[in-house]
Amino acid sequence: MAHATPVPADALRCLPDDAWDTGPTTHLEHLVEGGHVLEFPHLRFLLAPDERRFLDPAWSDGRSKNLSLRGDGSIRGARGSATDLEALRAMIARYADSAQALVDRLFPHYRGKLRAGNASLRPFQVEGRAASWRKDDTRLHVDAFPSNPTRGVRLLRVFHNLNPDGRARTWRVGEPFGDFVERFAPRLRPALPGSAWLLHTLHVTKSRRTAYDHIMLQLHDLAKADLEYQRGAPQAAVDFAPGTTWVVYSDQVLHAVMGGQHMMEQTFYLDPDQQYAPETSPLHMLERRMGRPLR
Numbered sequence: 001m002a003h004a005t006p007v008p009a010d011a012l013r014c015l016p017d018d019a020w021d022t023g024p025t026t027h028l029e030h031l032v033e034g035g036h037v038l039e040f041p042h043l044r045f046l047l048a049p050d051e052r053r054f055l056d057p058a059w060s061d062g063r064s065k066n067l068s069l070r071g072d073g074s075i076r077g078a079r080g081s082a083t084d085l086e087a088l089r090a091m092i093a094r095y096a097d098s099a100q101a102l103v104d105r106l107f108p109h110y111r112g113k114l115r116a117g118n119a120s121l122r123p124f125q126v127e128g129r130a131a132s133w134r135k136d137d138t139r140l141h142v143d144a145f146p147s148n149p150t151r152g153v154r155l156l157r158v159f160h161n162l163n164p165d166g167r168a169r170t171w172r173v174g175e176p177f178g179d180f181v182e183r184f185a186p187r188l189r190p191a192l193p194g195s196a197w198l199l200h201t202l203h204v205t206k207s208r209r210t211a212y213d214h215i216m217l218q219l220h221d222l223a224k225a226d227l228e229y230q231r232g233a234p235q236a237a238v239d240f241a242p243g244t245t246w247v248v249y250s251d252q253v254l255h256a257v258m259g260g261q262h263m264m265e266q267t268f269y270l271d272p273d274q275q276y277a278p279e280t281s282p283l284h285m286l287e288r289r290m291g292r293p294l295r
């Protein structure tokens with residue numbers, strides 16, 4: 001595959017803000033919905049001196065790569081004394097509050113419509129992680145999860161590189177979502193009749209998969225399984241230096257995580273019909289491409 005079109009040079013938008021709750025930048029709904037990565041190189045999440053110990057992967061319970069703060073306030077994936085876990089919970093909760101303040105300011109159209117999901121600390125190094133090809137996030141993909149159907153709800157994510165040793169978080173960013181869909185659409189196959197019901201009944205999925213979820217999982221898998229696409233597709237390498245925050249619709253922007261260690265992340269969910277421009281959502285783009293409703 002030839003390097004057809006390069007990734008647009010403005011795929012990344014660099015913004016000057018250096019505080020979470022106040023700053024010059026606002027009304028960026030159209031940019032983030034247009035598939036741009038919003039990068040804030042000066043927007044730091046500061047750790048207190050006694051919080052730096054939580055960067056050690058030893059706080060992980062070994063079962064999950066994330067230490068997560070759930071919506072109900074509980075911590076998952078961590079081990080330690082009750083006092084330690086409370087300090088860790090407070091640190092991740094502070095990140096969740098910072099991310100909320102940021103999205104409220106950047107996206108006034110979303111106020112009261114975004115639903116906060118888990119916030120997490122990811123202390124492990126990306127390099128050298130063994131994974132099956134389907135779980136290998138060093139391959140370009142859009143986020144879609146086999147057990148968690150979104151039914152078209154958007155995944156807006158606020159990432160921060162916390163690395164204390166000067167190491168960047170390295171991504172590749174791929175082609176626009178519409179180009180990606182055009183490339184793989186001829187290889188999409190309908191779900192087997194009854195399969196969504198069966199997967200839900202067997203508790204493989206947490207809710208019933210829609211036609212949208214079925215297509216997004218196929219797009220995720222087709223891209224990851226296609227090594228020629230991984231090598232030859234339009235893409236740009238991006239280094240997010242320590243202290244950088246970035247905001248992206250990860251169900252829309254083709255991305256691959258190539259390296260780094262120590263990251264924080266907050267997920268928000270948004271109904272695509274609550275977007276500033278709902279027609280730019282993957283759900284509506286795919287419905288237009290397939291010529292049928294996918295909900």
Ligand SMILES: [Fe+2]
Nearest residue numbers: 137142143250
């Ligand atoms: Fe991802």
